Each structure stands twice: as C-alpha cells, then as structure tokens.
Amino acid sequence: MIFYDCSTAPSPRRARMLIAEKGIDVEKHDVSLAKEEQLSAEFLAINSGATVPVLITETGVTLTENLGIAAYLEARFPEPALMGNTPDDKGAILMWTAIAEGQCGLAVAEALRNSNPHMKDRAIPGPENFEQIPQLAERGLRRIDLFFDKLDQRLQGRDFIATQDFSLADITAFVLVDFARVVQKRVSDTHPDLKRWYEAVKSRPSAQL
Template sequence: MLFYDCSTAPNPRRARIFIAEKGLTVETREISIAKGEQLSPEFRAINPRATVPVLVTDDGTTLAENIAIATYLEARFPEPPLMGTTPEEKGTVAMWNAIVEGQGGMAVAEAFRNGHPAMKGRALPGPLDLPQIPELAERGLRRTHAYFDLLETRLQQSPWLAGDSFTLADISAFVFTDFARVVKLRPPETNAATQDWLTRMRARPSSSL
C-alpha cells in the first residue's frame, strides 16, 4: 500500500490515526498543501480531485476519501474493530461519523477557508480557485460553537461517540475538535464530558500523529 499524506491538514490526519490504531505501517509520501503540491499534474494523475488523503492498495486501487480508506482497511484488517461489529454498531458508527463530518468538520472548514488570509482564493478544497465569502466564515464560527454543544450533549450520554467503544467516529470528532484551533476556538472548559473524552483521546499514542 502507498499512503499520500499531508502532515498539516486534518483529513489526512484522520486516516493517519486510523492506520496507526490498526497497528499498520504503510509507505507514505508527503503532499504539501502549503506548496500546492496537490494541484501538480503528477498528483492529479493519481487523484484528479486534487485532495488528500489517498491510499493506493496493493492491487492498484486508488481510494481518495476517508470513509473509503477506513472501510477498506477495516475489511482487510478487522482487528481491532474501529467501525463496529454488529449491524447496529456499524450503523451507529457510520451515523456519528457523518454527524461530526457535517456539523464539525464542515463548520471549522467553512470558518477557516473563508476567513484565513492563507486561504485567499482557495475557499474550497480541490482543483478550483474560489473566492472567500466573509459571511460564511462568521457562519462557520457559529456552527463550530454549536458543534461543541452537540459533542457535550452526546458525551454526557455515552463514553465514546458511537457507544461503549472507541471508533472511527471518535477519530473524526477529535481531529475536527483539535483543528478548530486554526479559528481560535476550543471546547469550553465547563464542558466536563468533552474534556474527559479529550483527555482519554490524548492519552492514545495515535493522537500525537
């Protein structure tokens, strides 16, 4: 397998943590978003959508979305299970992963890409150069606050996002929560359930990747 990574971006970090939690060592190539390497003809020959992460499997299949990479690795390396074992667990993990992507990841990305000077002209990932919209940056900040509230409510009910076990949903939620630092937001210290979950997440060796 060959993994195309970017050490500074949140989505490749999600895949990186998933790979580590599976106990795998995968050949890796760094693609610098800061240098625009994802837009190079060489990389777009691998992924025309010009996004990372990308995993190329042993048979040459190219997987260019986090959920695709996780699904493949879970099927090929089922232990430890990170996407549930029963039909109910699998559905719950998929549901919470989608929730945190939509309510957390998209919110932080909206604020960052539309508000940070480094993202001028790059308001969305991919091959198109698109202008920033300041109103979307403000909306993203409000949505990120709502995401923190959503996390706290859920974690008051469950030790992990999708139930009693650590899963892909926790990886996604942790990465998005941590990445909110780029828009100068953190979960409130008064969100006790979230702070406990963050402590447990940071205690995992993979969290430092």
Template sequence: MPITFYDFTPAPSPRRARILLAEKGIEVENKQIDMMQGEQLSDEYKKINPSCTIPALQLEDGTILTDNSGIAAWADAYKPENPILGSTPAEKGLVASWNARIEFEGLMAVAEILRNTSKGMQGRAMTGPLNLEQIPALAERGKKRLPLFYDMLNERLEGRDFIAIDTLSVADITALVCVDFGAWVKITPTDAHTNLNRWHAAMSARPSAKA
C-alpha cells in the first residue's frame, strides 16, 4: 500500500504537511479532497478521518494520521535525517514549545477572523462535522491578536535565521503558512517587521514552500 496523503491544495493546514514532507524528501500519493464541494464531509472521507479535517496521511500498513503533529512525528521517525523536530532534548523542547505558540497565537488568530467573517463559511465557523454559526466577536479578537503575533515573531528573529533552534524546524513551517494565511484576511507584517520579512523571504525561497 502506498503512503497516501489526503490534501486540498488551497488550504493552509495540508500545506503545512506538504512542506514538511518535501523537506524530509518523503514521496506520497496525493489524493485531493475538494473542501469547496464538501467532500471532507462525505461518508467516504469519514471512513478515513471521522473528524472531517484535512490533512490525513495513510501509511503503508494502513495506519491513518489525522493532524499535522502526528504527521511530523511520524516523518521524523520514518526518515531521521535532517530532523524537523530537533535533535537534542533541549531542541525538541524548544521546537515543540514554539510550534504550539505559533499555532495558538498565530494560526488560531487568523482562523478566528476568517471563519467568523467569510460569507462562504456561514454556518461552518469551525472545521469538523458539526455546523456552527459565526461569532463576530471572535473575528474582532483575532484582528487584535494577529499584529501582536507578528511583533513577537519579529523580536524572536532578531539575529536569527530560524525561529525555534539554529536549523529549520516544524515551527518555521507552521509560521510560514501562518504568515501567508494572514494575507487571506488582509493582515500582514508591516515594513517595520524587518526581521520577520527577512525570514519570510528566505523561507518562501525554499523549494519546499512551493510544494
């Protein structure tokens, strides 16, 4: 059985996994699940991932991983060269900590804005099988949070090429996707975020960023 990656190319969440798999040099069979047509809610896809979220990765033995954290952990164990989660205990702790912070302070802020303002997401304010109404106050909260997130990353990247440790890690991949996702809601780093913009340009130039 080939390794099968369930993907929807325009979406940020599967993009994180695509970049990671490209950085690790792991080849997969790509199967598109059209979220615009609601294919993630189909009975067929629910057999793959009952949570109706994308990405999902089906391994050679049939095991299915249904989130980016699981896919990253598997990828580093499957192909240990150029570890994406850090090498030493301290590095692993830093990567896990920074990745969690980027997800909470950055990705969540963008999602709060997008999912609670987009006309196309009315009645679908959260991913998953449950239909939920939009909450405008959450969008306003996200709009306040996201610029602070950019400020924080800009400060962290002073004199640094990567966010968590001295080599590329999953935290950089998550942050790249987050900054690009921010453009969807028209909140992007400003000219004053010189460190963040330098880092973003370097990350965007990596071949994996186009995966």
C-alpha cells in the first residue's frame, strides 16, 4: 500500500492515526500543501481532486476520502476494531464521525479558509479557485464554540465519544478539535470533560505522529 500524507494538515492526520492504531506498515509519501505540491501534474495524475490523504490499496485501487480509507483498512485489518463490532456500535461510530466532520471540521475550514490571507482565492480545497467570504469565517468560529459545548456534554461520564471503546469517531473529533487552534480555538478548563478526553487521546502514540 502507498499512503500520500501531509504532516501539517488535519485530513491526512486522521488516516495516519488510524494506520498507526492498527499497526499497519505502508509506504509513505509527504505532499507539501504549503508548496502546492497537490496541484502538481505528478500528483494530479494520482488524485485529480488535488487533496490528501490518498491510499493506494494492495490491488491498486485509489482511495481519496477518509471514510473510504477507514472502511478499507477496517475490512483489511479488522483488529483492533475502530469502526465497531456490533450493529449499534457501527452506527454510533459513523454517526459521531459525521457529526465531528460536519459541525467541527467544516466549521474550522470555513473560519480558516475565509480569513487567512495566505488562502486568498483558495477558500475551498481542490483544483479550482474560490473567493473568500468573511461572513463564513465569522459563522465558522461560532460553530466551533457550539461543537465544543456539544462534545463536552457528550463526554460527561464517558471515556470515549461514540461507544465504550476508542474508535474512528475519537480520532476524527480529536484531530479536528486539535486543528481548531489555527483559528485560535483551544480546549480549556471551560470544557472540563472535553479537556479530560482531549488530553487522554493526545497522549496516545498515534497522536504523536
């Protein structure tokens, strides 16, 4: 398998953590988004969408989305299970993964890409250019606050977000919550249960990569 990564971006970090949690050996290539290597002809031949992560499977299939990569790796390497063993757990994990993506990941992206001067005309990832909309940045910041509130409430009396075990939902939420620092949103004592969970996941070896 071949894994196209970017050490500074949140999306490939999600796949990188999952790969590490499962102890999988893959061939890794770093793609510098800062240098716009994702827009090079060489990389566009791999993924015309100009995004990372990308996983080339053992049979040569190209996977370019985190959920697709996670589903493949879970099926190919079922232990430890990170997407649930029971129907209820599988549903809960995908539900909370979707909540984290929609309510935190998209919010951080809105806030960052619509305010950072280095992302002028790059408000949406991919090969096409889109102008920044400042109002979306303001909305994104508010949505991050709401997600922190929701996750703090969810984690009261719980060690993990979706089920009783560490899962893809925890990886997704941790990476996106951690990345919110780029728009000056950080976990603090105002969210004690969120902070407890955040520090616990942060201490895992996979989070150090």
